[in-house]
Amino acid sequence: MRSEDLAKLLGLSRSTISRVINNYPDIPQSTREKVWKAIEEYNYAPNASAQKLAGVKNKMIAIILLDVKDNEEPHHVKSTDDTLIHDNPFFSPIVSAVSDQANKMDYYVLISIAYSKEDLKKVQSIFYQKIIDGAIFVGTQESENELIFNLIEQKHFIAMIDTSEVYNKNHNAIYINADNFEGSVKAVSYLLELGHTSIGIITGNLNKLSAKERLAGFKTTLMQHGIEMTKDAIYHGDFTESSGYEGVKYFFRGPNPPTAIFVSNDTMAVGAYKAVSELGLRIPKDISIIGFDNSFFSSYLNPPLTTVEISFSDIAKKATTLLIESIEKEQQRGIVEKVNATLIKRESCQAIKSDDETK
Amino acid sequence: MRSEDLAKLLGLSRSTISRVINNYPDIPQSTREKVWKAIEEYNYAPNASAQKLAGVKNKMIAIILLDVKDNEEPHHVKSTDDTLIHDNPFFSPIVSAVSDQANKMDYYVLISIAYSKEDLKKVQSIFYQKIIDGAIFVGTQESENELIFNLIEQKHFIAMIDTSEVYNKNHNAIYINADNFEGSVKAVSYLLELGHTSIGIITGNLNKLSAKERLAGFKTTLMQHGIEMTKDAIYHGDFTESSGYEGVKYFFRGPNPPTAIFVSNDTMAVGAYKAVSELGLRIPKDISIIGFDNSFFSSYLNPPLTTVEISFSDIAKKATTLLIESIEKEQQRGIVEKVNATLIKRESCQAIKSDDETK
DNA sequence: CTGAAAGCGCTTACAG
DNA sequence: CTGAAAGCGCTTACAG
Structure with missing residues (x-):
């Protein structure tokens, strides 16, 4: 059914049909009703492509999840690519929040997961083909930045989650991040309050902003408290369960393991728990884990994991709202926002017994 | 940049540009190369809307997650709608598998979560607007069936996950499900092998096919083994953690609790674990849970949960592949497939001590 | 081998 | 108030 057909049926012209659909004034109520009734009856809906070609706005954004592995380092991860990104705890909350918020603002959302440079090329082309009005990128690494930077320069609307705004010299994009640094400061400060001074960190994939910032918060906090940190105190993980496992094994390889470990995400903490248990040790008695x-799932672990909460939904919602707003205003602008991180105390950390107390 | 512009730049006509892009024969290699070079250089890509209008295929499908609550029953769930669907363990694997498989087959995917009848109306209109070629619906309830049935009758391409094919009289759609019945038979048979005869079930939301079939497998297995089942043995949950919790409380309200409980999904099992622990009981010593x-997360529970595995990725991949294939063939047809379910034995079930053994 | 022209289904000034 | 017509950016028979 085309507007032409509907028009003939009603003895009207396409122009009139179009005008009632687009809510033009100066149409008699009677015509309006007649047209709407027919639209309902015949399930007519204007062809979206024709509309767009005629100048009506798209109202479509994309959410692009980046899972590009561009380093050749051996990974301690499951070998099949498919199992990777959706194990990520942020996948569901981010995707669903973007979808919900976009739908609320009357936008459609395209989803795509990019595993390689070629995938990113395809993403680029959905801009050039004018399929979308803008996109949200999640978790870009530096190597992908060039391509996204070009898109921004070409006046496309882009929001990024987990990407530092300092990568790009210009700021005409939206950067929404968790306050990873602050969260990490809170976590480490808590460990210090509990009396720990020998603290190790298992980092995430340091190509990701969140991993970098969490490490930075760790270092800064220790430094501010005058605690010297050896190189030994850092294990380079990659946010996967198995790297958490390896991290613990690394820290316990020698005679002087730390008394607490700051694990850069909960997924790695699961691996850490396993390693601790294999070593015949107990959390938090023998080692505190945050x-x-x-x-x-962190509250289901045994013992329940002390961790730092960030709201992926809030981040995604904010990114979506700001992106669509700037699309609607047709005005590309730079926005940088951080979403709070809060410490959730559970049972995986305990105070160090000082010499005073033990005697 | 339009094809016209590119053509002028090269001293050619739009027709020629179009022909090299669409890989027509009889174009001299030199022209071909010249055009491709310019395309790369100017980041030209044909406007998708214009292409579609001119008759080129869409290559876009949608994945629609249904989370419509049409019953007024009190839910034991968190009050905000937002927190619901993405807590679902199938969300990530299904969405990412659909996206990956579609991308592999060169299709884009639109994602939408429908919480209400109005949302479903919007979904309907993306078909009428010819934005998509087909869609995958996940988790429809009976009340939503009418609308989807209409779409199928109107010759749209549709695949459904977790919907029974018997709801629709015609079969011109693709139905992919886990073999919930068989999985449930395996679970209950295992419990019987362990010597349990007093077994309770916490069901899922019985508006969902999976919940129904899991209950059916439970009943059938008991019946086949000549075990009588009282009404008391069924607690109506809704797949949420809290209903698992309530279920256990229900079973232990009286003097004769069951010795094993079949919990219809792992999320409810988490709630069940909590309730058992609050009751001061131990799994599996005092009660077996499957x-x-x-x-x-089921392997992280304490003790690790014995459960039935179904591959959401496989289901989603199959649905996507079959959907796109039938779109490409332009031939709507009915397909019904089931994906295997396998028992994963861990540590949450133990054999009942018979009187013989205890003496 | 390649260009001119029709046509896809809309929207929107322009007339009346 | 409403219709005829141009135009959006492509593709594809049709000619040559």
Whole structure:
């Protein structure tokens, strides 16, 4: 059914049909009703492509999840690519929040997961083909930045989650991040309050902003408290369960393991728990563990994991809202926002017994 | 940049540009190369709307997650709608598998979560507007069936996950489900092998096919083994953690609790674990618990949960592949497939001590 | 081998 | 108030 057909049926012209659909004034109520009734009856809806070609706005954005592995380092991860990104605790909350918020603002959302440079090329082309009005990128690494930077320069609307605004010299994009640094400061400060001074960190994939910032918060806090940190105190993980496992094994390889470990996300904390248990040790008696993300499973762990909560939904909602607003205003502008991180105390950390107390 | 512009730049006509892009024969290699070079240089890509209007295929499908609550029954769930669907363990694997498989087959995917009848109306209109070529619906309830049935009758391409094919009289749609019945038979048979005869079930939301089939498998297995089942043995949950919690409380309200509980998904098993622990009981010593789904957190529970594995990725991949194939063939046809369910034995079930053994 | 022209289904000034 | 017509950016028979 085309507007032409509907028009003939009603003895009107396409122009009139179009005008009632687009809510033009100066149309008699009677015509309006007649047309709407027919639209309902015949399930007519204007062809979106024709509309767009005629100048009507798209109202479509994309959410692009980046899972590009561009380093050749061996990964301690499951070998099949498919199992990777959706294990990520942020996947569901971010995707669903973007979808919900966009739908609320009357936008459609395209979803795409990019595993390689070629995938990113395809993403680029959905801009050039004018399929979308803008996009939200999640978790870009530096190497992908060039391509996104070009898109921004070409006046496309872009929001980024988990990407530092300092990568790009210009600021005409939207950057929404968790306050990873602050969260990490809170976590480490808590460990210090509990009397720990020998603290290790298992980092995330340091190509990701969140991993970098969490490490920075760790270092800064220790430094501010005058605690010297050896190189030994850092294990480079990659946000996967198995790297958490390896991290613990690394820290316990020698005679002087730390008394607490700051694990850069909860998924790695799961691996850490396993390693601790294999070593015949107990959490928190023998080692305190603190995580990050407050993934929903973290409260089910045994013992329940102390962690830092960040709201992926809030981040995604904010990114979506700001992106669509700037699309609607047709005005590209730079926005940088951080979303709070809060410490969730559970049972995986305990105070160090000082010499005073033990005697 | 339009094809016209590119053509002028090269001293050619739009027709020629179009022909090299669409890989027509009989174009000299030199022209071909010249055009491709310019395309790269100017980041030209044909406007998708214009292409579609001119008759080129869409190559876009939608994945629609249904989370419509049409019953007024009190829910034991968190009050905000937002927190619901993405807590679902199938969300990530299904969405990412659909996206990956579609991308592999060169299709874009639109994502939408429908919470209400109005949302479903919007979904309907993306078909009428010819934005998509087909869609995958996940988790429809009977009340939503009418609308989807209409779409199928109107010759739209549709695949459904977790919907029974018997709801619709015609079969011109694709139905992909886990073999919930068989999985449930395996779970209950295992409990019987362990010597349990007093077994309770916490069901899922019985508006969902999976919940119904899991209950059916439970009943059938008991019946086949000549075990009588009282009404008391069924607690009506809704797949949420809190209903698992309530279920256990229900079973332990009286003097003769069951010795094993079949919990219809792992999320409810988490709630069940909590309730058992609050009651001061131990799993599996005092009560055996078996779950369903093999959600990734189920192995982290304490004790690790015995459950039934179904591959959401496989289901989603199959649905996507079949949907796109039938779109490409322009031939709507009915397909019904089931994906295997397998028992994963862990540590939450133990054999009942018979009187013989205890003496 | 390649260009001119029709047509896809809309919207929107322009007339009346 | 409403219709005829141009135009959006492509593709694809039709000619040559």
